[in-house]
Amino acid sequence: MRLTDLPTATVADLLSWRPCPGWPEKRIRSVAAAAGWTVFNARDVLALESVPVADRLRVVLREQLLPAWILRLFAADCTLRTLINVRRVGREPDQRSWDAVRVVRDYALGRATAEDLSAAWSAAWSAARSAAYAADAADRAAWSTSWAAYAADAWASEQEEQVARLLALLDAAQERDLAEWEE
Secondary structure: OOOOOOOOEEHHHHHHHOOOOOOOHHHHHHHHHHHOOOEEOHHHHHOOOOOOHHHHHHHHOOOOOOOHHHHHHHHHHHHHHHHHHHHHOOOOOOHHHHHHHHHHHHHHOOOOOHHHHHHHHHHHHHHHHHHHHHOOHHHHHHHHHHHHHHHHHHHHHHHHHHHHHHHHHHHHHHHOOHHHOOO
16 A cells, blocks of 8 residues: 545634644634644644644544555554563563464455454453453552653653654555555
8 A cells, every 4th residue: 555645624614523622712823823734644743843742643643634544554553552662571471462463464454354453443342351351459569669760760761752653654555555564
């Protein structure tokens, strides 16, 4: 699959989505005016360094600005990074979670069916429930505490990394067919 053009939107469209709590219409219009927008696309929003990263992601991660297949590839990439981070803090994710990421990618690229996707989703939820039931209360508390400490430290840099990876995905999608994209 290849991305030819990014969808565009207007400031009125953005206002109708209400993506960012605490951003009144006046502030949104001010940012748009400073950027010189009459229409914009996801790449334009991601480039707005004056806007917090979380808010940029809230705006662009929607089908009005990115095709569903790009959103699925990005979600799979974020999930893969999460699984790697879980492994990094001493837990081995269930194989069904890894398999689900592969199926989501394959589905986004047209290499898996909706039935495959549904089966992978069910298996991943089953894995999550199994893991939750297997851990005793003390283990869950220790895990939650260590994960929270790690997450608090890593969250800001992870959001910046997400923007960089989404831009890399958009670049790759515009430069070539992504049927074999494995970044």
